[in-house]
Amino acid sequence: MPRALRLLRWLPASDWLARYSKDDATGDAIAALIVTLLLVPQGLAYALLAGMPPETGLYASMLPLIVYGLFGTSRALSVGPAALTSLITASAAGAIAAGDPERFLHAAIGMALLSGLILVVMAALRMGWLTNLLSHPVILGFVSGCAIVIAASQLRHLLGIDAHGENLIQLGFNLFSHLNETHWLTVAIATLAIICLVLPKKLAGALKRASLPHWLAAFLSKSGPVLAMLVTTVLCLLLQLDQQGLAVVGTIPGGLPQPALPRLSQDEWQQVLMPALLLALIGFVESISLAQALAAKRRERINANRELLGLGLANMASGVSGSFAVTGSFSRTTVSFDAGARTPMTGLLAGLAMGGVALWFTGGFTHVPQATLAAIIVMSVISLIEWRELKHLWEFSRPDCLAMAATLAGVLLINVQTGLLIGVVLSLGLFLWRTSQPHVAEVGLVPGTHHFRNIDRHDVERQAHLLSIRVDESLWFGNARSLEDLLYDRTMARPEVRHLVLMCSAINHLDASAVESLQSLNARLDAAGVQLHLSEVKGPVMDLLKKTGLESELSGQIFLSHYLAVEALG
Amino acid sequence: MPRALRLLRWLPASDWLARYSKDDATGDAIAALIVTLLLVPQGLAYALLAGMPPETGLYASMLPLIVYGLFGTSRALSVGPAALTSLITASAAGAIAAGDPERFLHAAIGMALLSGLILVVMAALRMGWLTNLLSHPVILGFVSGCAIVIAASQLRHLLGIDAHGENLIQLGFNLFSHLNETHWLTVAIATLAIICLVLPKKLAGALKRASLPHWLAAFLSKSGPVLAMLVTTVLCLLLQLDQQGLAVVGTIPGGLPQPALPRLSQDEWQQVLMPALLLALIGFVESISLAQALAAKRRERINANRELLGLGLANMASGVSGSFAVTGSFSRTTVSFDAGARTPMTGLLAGLAMGGVALWFTGGFTHVPQATLAAIIVMSVISLIEWRELKHLWEFSRPDCLAMAATLAGVLLINVQTGLLIGVVLSLGLFLWRTSQPHVAEVGLVPGTHHFRNIDRHDVERQAHLLSIRVDESLWFGNARSLEDLLYDRTMARPEVRHLVLMCSAINHLDASAVESLQSLNARLDAAGVQLHLSEVKGPVMDLLKKTGLESELSGQIFLSHYLAVEALG
Known part of the structure; x- marks a missing residue:
């Protein structure tokens, strides 16, 4: 095929032109x-x-x-x-x-x-x-803000007066002072x-x-x-x-x-x-x-x-x-x-x-x-x-509502570029904040089953010398150190506890800081006479535990399921 | 108790002084x-x-x-x-x-x-x-870099010459040019x-x-x-x-x-x-x-x-x-x-x-x-x-290794503040990047069980008109839109598929952008004659689906377990 034709084939238009x-x-x-x-x-x-x-x-x-x-x-x-x-x-x-x-x-x-x-x-x-x-709320806030600024900026043409400005404050002030014209x-x-x-x-x-x-x-x-x-x-x-x-x-x-x-x-x-x-x-x-x-x-x-x-x-x-x-x-x-x-x-x-x-x-x-x-x-x-979306977000996601409101306010009160920048930085920050504050639940056995559920939400069985905790987030540097402290403190608060079993079913990743924190938690608990065990570890996380040597360092064991862990340590 | 004494009690020292x-x-x-x-x-x-x-x-x-x-x-x-x-x-x-x-x-x-x-x-x-x-790697890179810069900056006192600088390049150049003294x-x-x-x-x-x-x-x-x-x-x-x-x-x-x-x-x-x-x-x-x-x-x-x-x-x-x-x-x-x-x-x-x-x-x-x-x-x-930690990180976590190396290089070649800033921004960026690229697996039934596993890793059963996909990450604005496309494309690639069942066991959160993307995916699939179903949805995520109305909008159903979904649609 001649070279020029081959280049032509790269045009998406060639797809539909051929069958026009x-x-x-x-x-x-x-x-x-x-x-x-x-x-x-x-x-x-x-x-x-x-x-x-x-x-x-x-x-x-x-x-x-x-x-x-x-x-x-x-x-x-x-x-x-x-x-x-x-x-x-x-x-x-x-x-x-x-x-x-x-x-x-x-x-x-x-x-x-x-x-x-x-x-x-x-x-x-x-x-x-x-x-x-x-993010979707940032785009909504940005578009809504721009629409308001656009509408406000066109008022001068509708009224036949001269009033410029890049935000609502400037526009409002200039419109008001020329309103008599x-x-x-x-x-x-x-x-x-x-x-x-x-x-x-x-x-x-x-x-x-x-x-x-x-x-x-x-x-x-x-x-x-x-x-x-x-x-x-x-x-x-x-x-x-x-x-x-x-x-x-x-x-x-x-x-x-x-x-x-x-x-x-x-x-x-x-x-x-x-x-x-x-x-x-x-x-x-x-x-x-x-x-x-x-x-x-x-x-x-x-x-x-x-x-x-x-x-x-x-x-x-x-x-x-x-x-x-x-x-x-x-x-x-x-x-x-x-x-x-x-x-x-x-x-x-x-x-x-x-x-x-x-x-x-x-x-x-x-x-x-x-x-x-x-x-x-x-x-x-x-x-x-x-506007409705802002109210809607308020009801089901406060951080998203905040991101939208901040973007909107930035666009209206400063200018479009700054508004968008505020929105992007804030939404990323709020995401990081949320994943650094994971949901942590103590779990207990639902009687007659192999299932473990949050002790605050369900009527479950637990043992005095054994603490079962589920973390609903991947571990990364943003939450590793605070989780380490939280797990350590929860264990120390119950002096009769001899085993802490961490249920890892919701942990999709570990980074180097998380591995370091687990090692540190293991050592701190060990020094205090408590063994650390893991259960329901996912494949990729298990690979990592092996590679880093954490698997062999662990004072306790790694169990396939949480039920097996509780049975073995009970 | 007199006010002064009450203030004193707030001193941590009062704890141990009382029992000294x-x-x-x-x-x-x-x-x-x-x-x-x-x-x-x-x-x-x-x-x-x-x-x-x-x-x-x-x-x-x-x-x-x-x-x-x-x-x-x-x-x-x-x-x-x-x-x-x-x-x-x-x-x-x-x-x-x-x-x-x-x-x-x-x-x-x-x-x-x-x-x-x-x-x-x-x-x-x-x-x-x-x-x-x-993060831990950033701290390691920062501390190692500082140690090298500190050691290099003290060489002038060990050699009795005059050579200043805030990074290795300046220090090395000045040391070398004064070495004859x-x-x-x-x-x-x-x-x-x-x-x-x-x-x-x-x-x-x-x-x-x-x-x-x-x-x-x-x-x-x-x-x-x-x-x-x-x-x-x-x-x-x-x-x-x-x-x-x-x-x-x-x-x-x-x-x-x-x-x-x-x-x-x-x-x-x-x-x-x-x-x-x-x-x-x-x-x-x-x-x-x-x-x-x-x-x-x-x-x-x-x-x-x-x-x-x-x-x-x-x-x-x-x-x-x-x-x-x-x-x-x-x-x-x-x-x-x-x-x-x-x-x-x-x-x-x-x-x-x-x-x-x-x-x-x-x-x-x-x-x-x-x-x-x-x-x-x-x-x-x-x-x-x-140094060993750098090699160690290379083996089990390339992003962490990169963050450490970049921090180290920044401290050595620019200065301590810039090095740390590079490390913090890069490690946050890499974390965001990773959670925006979630692991997605098509799953099939392990014969004779109720368990579903990755079809690429296990010998499992699947049905022609039903696509089962598990996403190993919470959905947020960083991954929602690309996941929406990925799920849509995977479904479109198999024209015989009539049901897409999303296994949500690893989804800990949804934000407003994720809800929007699920709505959009639902509508796009619906327009293409495919029903979208969810299975194994966690409590907090389920609450959100109800609040946003996505539960009632869904073209398909929400199943308690993936097995029930496959049984009902099979």
Whole structure:
């Protein structure tokens, strides 16, 4: 096989292109059309959220979609501009730019490029597991916090005033001090846009009951953004509202993006590194969760490393197009899936269609009110706020609730990056804390059986000179020394005890510190005239006891089952 | 009871003072005498190692011993100057002082004071568990590395040249470039001192066999430092070697220390904070391990929080006396224990005796050669180097070996603080990594029994439409998502499978991310026409499944035992 063809086979696209059928083409074309209709208002809105020129929202919806279509493995995922990544871009680039719009633009482009590079490197090093550091409550807290900050940051466009800030305190203060400048025409247009956005959702039930094709019902119920944009833009044009102080998108340069690299100093590249890492991780987590949820519905597989590569190249494509970071979008992906997208061709086609929009239709967006775009953003993010989850976590897992609350508070009160960092460090710390405080139970024999149960929970038999203890955790350096003391103290508290039998059924691992602590416990108990025995030791743990010589050092014996131990020592 | 007396009862000393007997007094007095004899050369040597004036070595051996005697709970621990804490002091104060001896002195005193305060605060907050962050291999690597750096740093005193540095690279380079300046008289005195130090140890066997009292044999076998000091000092005095270029201790100001606080700027206090934390943690770990080892021999108890308080106050006392940080000393403690120390009165008496030495005998130390003190340090630390342990760890636990090697390398090649930090972060990271990569086994029925075992290790029966999998780890956010994928992929790999039964006998906990992943796995499998069942779920995990509603959501059932599950679905 020629070398070029062999390389081509490595493209995930070769899998589905080889078996592409007419049915596939029909499904993909309809889905692409609907996705494009959604992409136009969303692209403009997320560019506004990211603090970028409106045309970059269109650019982020072209090449990245085409590249992901060729390299990604998910058949339905709609990559492109999204709320979270746009917010992170706005916050991080704002901190670097310090008011200079030119620096802002180049920092945002640099972040997209670098986050793409990070994802590609992660794919090469198979580092998809890094996203495991983000626990579910931390992600919930982060997303909820971001949604609130996003909604708050858009209030200025809904009210027609000027109020910036990277957290709720700054935003709240600035909004409040400019509240008397509220532009009521803008508020009216925003209200109209919100009604257009809410109406199709409210009618979703009726649409489903109507005898429409499934994809059409799905599109109509999500057609709010298109409707809002059409209604308010036509109104603005007819009544020339932009001349009465209504902020509009303004003239967008037509044509395709010119490939270029951002102009950043070495120092600025370094500043861009951490936000780029954050964009890479968050973008990937959002994208892969979505892709997996959809793949399961069709019993397909998602290859995490291929996804890293696909999303990474899409971000690099966005950067080269002079635009901001992209990821899988929840709203567009579900619409695309419901509209019957069958292969990544949907994304390819939507990307090409967006190219057409940029070439010939940019004139149509001049009079789109910014208030409409802000309303689209606000309505799409408020569904991400998960207050109930916080209450739910409070009920069944206080540490998880704490991690979520701390992340949320960090995002709301400091900024998005710090909030996430607090969440990750706190959740890891709480995990370490929990495994360092294992559940320890004295056990006794359930009469008439060979089973041993917690003496505090069950009516069981025990012997005066024999102490049976079960530890419900692997032993490692975080708990070894405190367990050593606890076991020693419990034994010393009962002077008549001559044998301590440690039931090891829940111990999956031992590390060197645990071995050292067991040796020390053995010696301390031996000095006090008490023998240490082990029971129900698992295979890998037994191997380790033999290798370290602890097996032969032990003052007592190792029993296959706890019942055998109690029988032999009784 | 009067209030003052009630406060007194809180002193641990009140316990043993109330029952103090004549026998106690005899044992304590003899032990105190021997400890004092050892304290003099060690105090001077560790002051040299810490880079402090010789008298501070005496000061660190007075008030801290008395304070620990009143507040500590260990009956045999000899608190005072020690090798590790002196090295940390030298390294950290050197970095802050940048060549200014006055700043060095005050930084070292500030560290002692602050580390004492940190320990007292830790005692008040019951934070003794913090030391659990130091795994056994990290401590071994740290101690071995420090021992090598200490020995290397003393070579300059043995050779009579000038060569400083905070790691092996700097020390090696400086030693090598000054090697031609070697002062051969100093080398000869150092060799003589080393012979005096080694001889009593070599004769320990013979001393034991001689019909001497146990305590005398113990003292004689450890009398090397006293012997080396006597022999070389007398030689120096008789031959006036100090006039031939032999470096000696020089004039020591007599009298007791004047209580004072260090003069540090706010900026310097901040710089002192991290080394003080390090001194607190390391000092406490060293001290408590020693105290516990001895307490076990007499079936006594050590109260970790009281120990924190005792050691903290001892360090504050050292700081107020104008001296450096202290901790439990291994060599003096074993001598004191063997000499029959019965109560903390030993420490109290030794502290008072050192006061007498400082008042009336400082003139005797003027001609002690520095080479002798350096030889005492080198000979006492080389036994701490644990090469064998590194090889041992390599055989039974690669992650532990890696943690030890990295700590060792960090201490040798960078500095002590960085080395420890590398070790702590790496060992926590490796622990997280391991629990995020759990052992997962497909299990089958051992014919004729109700037991299930790994299909790869045992000859077992399994059914085509039923997949039985055991996970040997608690589920948490670090492994939940990858396990979800692994379980899904394994099920999808066998299209004939209709039931996945997860055997939960080794699952001690679930966190919110694990619940989320189980829900997601349940939904993904359900979409693919496979039922998810659980078996052998532990009590606390079962409670959680009920609270989160996962129990009712599950497409399959929850079985009491795996056998019942296979029977019901078979």
